[in-house]
Amino acid sequence: MKNLRLKAARASLDMSQQDLADRVGVSRQTINAIEKGDYNPTINLCIAICKVLNKTLDELFWET
Amino acid sequence: MKKKSKTAIVLVLASLAVFVLMLVFMPEGSLREKLSTSVTVENGKASPEYSQIVIEIDNSGEYVINPDWYENDRPGFLTGFSVLDESGRCVYSTVGGLLKIESKPLELAAGKYICRIDHLCSADVLETFLTMHPEAGPIPGAAEWFSDGKWEMTYSLKVFEADSGFGDILVIGAGVVLGILLAALIVTLSRDWNTKPGKYDERQIAEQGKSYKLAFYTFLACATVMIVISDVLTKYVEMRLQLFIVFLIVAAVMLTHSVMHDAYFRMDESRRFYVIFFAFLTVFNIGIGIRHLIAGEAIVDGVFTFIGFANLLCGVLSAYLLLLIFIKKLRDREED
Numbered sequence: 001m002k003n004l005r006l007k008a009a010r011a012s013l014d015m016s017q018q019d020l021a022d023r024v025g026v027s028r029q030t031i032n033a034i035e036k037g038d039y040n041p042t043i044n045l046c047i048a049i050c051k052v053l054n055k056t057l058d059e060l061f062w063e064t
Numbered sequence: 065m066k067k068k069s070k071t072a073i074v075l076v077l078a079s080l081a082v083f084v085l086m087l088v089f090m091p092e093g094s095l096r097e098k099l100s101t102s103v104t105v106e107n108g109k110a111s112p113e114y115s116q117i118v119i120e121i122d123n124s125g126e127y128v129i130n131p132d133w134y135e136n137d138r139p140g141f142l143t144g145f146s147v148l149d150e151s152g153r154c155v156y157s158t159v160g161g162l163l164k165i166e167s168k169p170l171e172l173a174a175g176k177y178i179c180r181i182d183h184l185c186s187a188d189v190l191e192t193f194l195t196m197h198p199e200a201g202p203i204p205g206a207a208e209w210f211s212d213g214k215w216e217m218t219y220s221l222k223v224f225e226a227d228s229g230f231g232d233i234l235v236i237g238a239g240v241v242l243g244i245l246l247a248a249l250i251v252t253l254s255r256d257w258n259t260k261p262g263k264y265d266e267r268q269i270a271e272q273g274k275s276y277k278l279a280f281y282t283f284l285a286c287a288t289v290m291i292v293i294s295d296v297l298t299k300y301v302e303m304r305l306q307l308f309i310v311f312l313i314v315a316a317v318m319l320t321h322s323v324m325h326d327a328y329f330r331m332d333e334s335r336r337f338y339v340i341f342f343a344f345l346t347v348f349n350i351g352i353g354i355r356h357l358i359a360g361e362a363i364v365d366g367v368f369t370f371i372g373f374a375n376l377l378c379g380v381l382s383a384y385l386l387l388l389i390f391i392k393k394l395r396d397r398e399e400d
Contacts, residue, residue, distance in 0.1 A: 012273050024264035029326040032399065 001037045006060050007055045010035075024048040075249040082242045090109075095119060097221045103183050104214045105140050119223060124174045126226035129156050129167040132364075133177075133219045138162060140211035142203060143219075145184035150175050157197035159184065161209050167339055171224035179336040181219055186210055218360065223338035228322045271327035279318040286310040304370035312381050319381075323388040324395075339389060342382045343391055349379030 010031075012021050017031045024031075024045065029058070033039035034049075046061050053060065097117045104111045121127065124245040131145045138161065146157035155177070156167050163391060190206055264272065290297075290306060322328040329335055353376025356362055362372030 018086050027268065027326060027331045029396075030267040033267060039270075042266055045266060 001063070003035050003037060006049065006053075007035045009055050013053060015053075016026070020049070020052060023052045041051060071252045071276050072249060075245055075252060077088070079242055079245045079249065082238050082245060086160060095223050097179070097217045099183075099221075100216050101180070101219075102141065102214065103141065103217055105185045105210075105212050106214065108186040108210070109297045110141055110185040110189075112183070114180055114182045115219070116181065117219075117221060119179060119221070120176050121172050121223070124172065126169040127172045127223050128169055128226050130222040130224070131158065131165060131219065132221070133160075133162065133181075133217065134277055138209075138212045139215040139217060140209065141183050142190060142206060142209050143217075144180075144184050144190075144197065144200065145219075146180050146182070146200075148178045148180060149173070150177075154197060157194065157200040159190075159197070159200040159203055162391035179221055194391070250337070253337065263332075264327065268325075268327040268331075270399055271325040272322060274325075275321040275327065278321050279314045282317045283310070283314045286313055300366070301368045302370050305368055305373055308370060308374060308377065312377055316381060316384060319385055320388060323385070323392055326392070335389065339386065342386050342389075345382040346379050349375045349382065351379075353377075353379055 010017070015023075017035070018028045019059050021031045026045065027049070029042075030039065046057055050057055050060055059060045097119060099115055099117050100116045101112070127215065131144075133143055142161050144157065147155050149155055149172075155172065156170055158165055159169070176323055182189075182193055184193055187207060187210070194200060194202070229274070241389045290310065294303075294306065299380060301309075319328065329338065353373070356372045356375065362369060362376075364372075
């Protein structure tokens with residue numbers, strides 16, 4: 001399932017996939033894969049992304 | 065001095081040291097000669113009656129002589145092969161229609177030797193040859209060979225030291241070490257050490273795991289096929305070549321999954337550097353492979369040889385890797 005909330009949060013801070021990837025220490029393709037729903041990140045990476053985007057885990061990754 | 069430069073210098077010096085080691089232990093006295101000639105047999109007479117190659121042995125010692133005149137087209141004569149020293153004494157002789165043979169180790173003094181190739185086109189000529197070289201005969205069914213016609217013959221001759229086995233192992237071992245050192249040098253040069261340490265991220269590591277799993281299943285499948293058909297296949301393809309093909313298939317499966325899922329290159333690696341390196345590897349290996357094909361080493365006695373095809377297949381694999389990188393780049397561009 002696509003993670004549109006992550007994409008929206010990133011776009012709202014005017015960050016590219018590469019910018020976010022550099023900040024959390026992964027490749028651009030990994031951010032792309034998370035946004036497309038092709039890859040489920042580990043909790044460590046989720047936390048790192050949340051910190052960079054000033055969001056909570058629930059806001060970005062919790063699925064109801 | 066930067067750490068990258070220091071590491072690169074150490075690797076270059078180590079590579080040079082190993083290269084020198086290879087030269088020191090390279091077996092001496094190994095030589096190859098080739099002779100192409102057109103032989104016409106008319107009314108039981110061959111023209112020319114014989115051909116010859118002169119070889120020069122630099123150092124006295126034990127040598128193995130390996131004449132080879134395997135042709136796809138069976139000629140209408142038998143070939144008598146003899147090696148004469150400078151005084152005209154015969155040191156080795158053999159006779160056959162189409163054959164690839166290796167002599168027992170022969171004690172040869174330094175000097176020139178004439179390798180004479182007689183075209184034995186009738187029973188009388190054969191008998192004369194066997195009278196002079198009784199150790200070469202007898203030849204059962206010789207009469208079936210004699211017929212009129214014209215044939216393009218290619219004779220090849222290899223002479224190498226009989227005790228070069230240990231030297232060969234050292235040279236091959238040094239070659240492997242040299243390859244590892246050069247690979248380490250390439251990794252060092254391709255990394256950007258000023259920004260962040262070269263590493264794979266968690267998704268890349270997970271994808272690599274899938275690549276290895278796929279490669280393992282591929283290996284099991286190939287091994288199963290080999291067990292079933294190896295007996296038949298060995299008649300046409302050398303066992304070493306069969307195993308090498310399996311190795312290449314497994315590597316190709318792993319490369320395909322890794323490259324297409326961005327798990328082949330580290331995050332900070334320069335792809336351009338690798339593309340140049342693999343392009344060089346492709347050209348280099350295919351060039352050597354074509355040379356083997358032209359030299360007729362690819363198929364010996366109707367069997368596909370490892371020596372003849374190893375480089376060509378390596379070239380094909382590196383070309384395939386380049387193609388994968390190119391396709392992945394196009395797909396990434398579309399996604400962007």
